[in-house]
Amino acid sequence: MTDEAQFNKDLGSLVRRMRILRGMPLTKLGPMVGVSSQQLQKYETGECGISIYRLEKLCCVFEILMSDFLNKISSKEYKLTTQPDFIKSLSNSELLNLLQRVSKELLQHNS
Numbered sequence: 001m002t003d004e005a006q007f008n009k010d011l012g013s014l015v016r017r018m019r020i021l022r023g024m025p026l027t028k029l030g031p032m033v034g035v036s037s038q039q040l041q042k043y044e045t046g047e048c049g050i051s052i053y054r055l056e057k058l059c060c061v062f063e064i065l066m067s068d069f070l071n072k073i074s075s076k077e078y079k080l081t082t083q084p085d086f087i088k089s090l091s092n093s094e095l096l097n098l099l100q101r102v103s104k105e106l107l108q109h110n111s
Contacts, residue, residue: 008046
């Protein structure tokens with residue numbers, strides 16, 4: 001994997017994690033930053049790179065400075081290469097919050 005491809009994957013993983021921790025579905029975040037949910041999913045998987053313009057919009061939605069966002073990537077603070085690592089990286093309160101949102105979504109979906 002090239003450095004650029006790895007960077008896109010790491011960047012996308014961080015976007016995904018921040019979106020999930022805020023309880024935002026792709027269909028909500030995409031329009032907030034001016035892209036379709038399909039395009040946002042391509043960003044999250046690293047299939048497509050994210051422009052500086054779009055990254056600034058994402059940072060505004062996530063209420064984080066772009067420099068702080070990029071520092072998280074360079075430090076691998078939010079490395080999400082596998083699902084188990086993602087779950088292990090959550091604090092107890094983050095995990096509880098995520099489980100509550102998933103349960104709520106499942107209940108709504110099954111209704």
